[in-house]
Amino acid sequence: MSAFVTFREMLTTYNDLADKLADLEQRFNEKFRVVFDAIRQLTAQPTL
Numbered sequence: 001m002s003a004f005v006t007f008r009e010m011l012t013t014y015n016d017l018a019d020k021l022a023d024l025e026q027r028f029n030e031k032f033r034v035v036f037d038a039i040r041q042l043t044a045q046p047t048l
Contacts, residue, residue: 014043014045017043018043021036021039021040021043024036
């Protein structure tokens, strides 16, 4: 049961991070596009 709680917390954290990244991307769109693309690739969840 604790594994599910931990997993849910991890997903919440990931979603918060994705939201913050999207916000930053909108503000600094062109200047940091390469950086945001690299971060997005590093934080992408693996497909099962």
